[in-house]
Amino acid sequence: MIEAFHLRENRALIDAKWREKRLLTSEILGCDPIRALQPDLTAGRLRLDLMWKEGLIGIRDENDGFTEIREPDSAHPRIRGMMNLLLQDPLPVARAGLRFRYSMQEDLCGLWIDCSNEEIKQLKDEKAWLSRTLTKKRWVIEAGQKGKEFSLNETGEVLFQEARSHVWLASFDANNDEIPLRSKIHLFSQPGPEVNRAMIACGFELLDLLKTSPRSWAEFGAGYGNLTAAFASLLSEARIWTSEIHPLAVECLAENAKHFFAKAELQLTAAKLDAVASASDLWILDPPRPGFPELFDGLALRPDLKPHSVLIYHCHSKGLLGDSSRLKSLGYALQGWSSVDAFPGTPYHEVISLWNLS
Ligand SMILES: C[S@@+](CC[C@H](N)C(=O)[O-])C[C@H]1O[C@@H](n2cnc3c(N)ncnc32)[C@H](O)[C@@H]1O
Incomplete structure (x- = not known):
């Protein structure tokens, strides 16, 4: 799958760059990544x-x-x-x-x-x-x-x-074709198309590790729908449930949903565990820097709501450290992880990991 995205690989970065202060992602997760991508960012930041x-x-x-x-x-x-x-x-x-x-x-x-x-x-x-x-x-x-x-x-x-919405940054579908989502300048987005393609492609590739295709999935922190649109194209038969808390992102999410993921059930509020009961196969999470501790703490109290798999994006080691230890204590085992050098010249990198309930 990832070959179709024509992305540049750089395994040397695992050793050279992936040391963020005292924390090394391989140490946090206990193994090396499946994939280390270094998208070419020359003139690529939008x-x-x-x-x-x-x-x-x-x-x-x-x-x-x-x-x-x-x-x-x-x-x-x-x-x-x-x-x-x-x-x-x-x-x-x-x-x-x-x-x-x-x-x-x-x-x-x-x-x-x-x-x-x-x-x-x-x-x-x-x-x-x-x-x-x-x-x-x-x-x-x-x-x-x-x-x-x-x-x-x-x-x-x-x-x-x-503010009016414009196509500031496209998402990508399972054929690597652009999905022209609309958003606003001040809203969160990835820095450019190459990083976005790499992050989406890594997520797609990790989902190949699942033995059965999810029939339903839930997303928390959808923003204007960047990952929602991408994964809706990959898992086209599955039921989708998605949530976003930021009122201005929510407006764009609802608008983009009409055109690109019309089947999705939108929860335009903070992530609520109770509402997600019907999407138990897979969760796709792209949390803010601190991770989503409240979600995992909630799951500890409602074990009946645990999804079979969790695909999670982290841009910061602190969130990764907290969420990965919570996932382990909830009974999840790491299936694999990949990284994308989304922030060249800094010690940070984006980590995408897949966890299954063992
Ligand atoms: C890192 S951004 C990801 C956005 C999107 N996945 C993308 O690729 O552009 C995290 C998003 O989570 C949202 N968020 C933060 N806390 C939340 C909560 N408790 N419930 C739902 N969404 C939340 C933020 O508003 C933000 O849009």
Whole structure:
């Protein structure tokens, strides 16, 4: 299956990079991975999170200082172009978080300015920068934490309304064809198509280890439906149940479901164990950094709800450490794991592991 995805393998990384501080994933999980993928990220990032500080773009460094970043190799050329344009025509606020995005499908540039309400007002009142950027550059500009975007009405007045969705990053189906899911700039997503393909392909390959194809599966933390759409294409006959807690992701999840996973039963609230009784074959989990401790603690009290298999994605060792020890104490045995070098230049990597109830 994985060959169809044309992904680059690099086993040397298991030794060279996979040491995150004192924790080594192979030590946590007790064996080496089936697969170690290093997607080519040169010019491949369609999402880049940086900081704006007094006319410069950079990152916060280890000592809480600031390191300027000029032309990151990993960024898509359109994102590097956006960075240069921003330096030439500076954002009229002193500091902000910046998320650059580029949609290949829509040839569209997007910027999320993560700043306070006061700074949003400052941008609106200044108006000239927004007018130039919206009309001449035609960027989509979201700001703040409430999922809103700036636009101009016919009379040139600045509006700040609910953000519109675009195809910022496609998912991939079982044939490696793109699934053009819609999302918003500020919502969680993988950094680019190669990492996304690698993560999905590793999950598909691990599911090949199951002796019988799941007739039902449940997902917790679906976001806008990136994995939901991919696994719905692979397990096309199975019943799907999925949940997401973030209200703005939920809107996109519901919209994407209509087009790409219409059969899925959506739970648009926090993960609730009781609701999942009918999807006991497989759980697919892509938790935030700390993992999903509450789910596994809940399972300890409701052993009748234990799924036969759990496929789980971890971007951080702390979550992996906690969830893997909880899975073991619930009676699950590791079937195999793979890793994707989703964060080059850092000690982190994405771990995908499959567990069966023994
Ligand atoms: C790492 S993201 C994964 C998103 C998605 N799988 C993807 O590939 O883009 C984790 C998601 O879990 C959601 N989440 C966090 N806690 C949750 C909970 N208690 N119940 C349901 N979803 C939750 C977050 O809002 C976020 O969208």
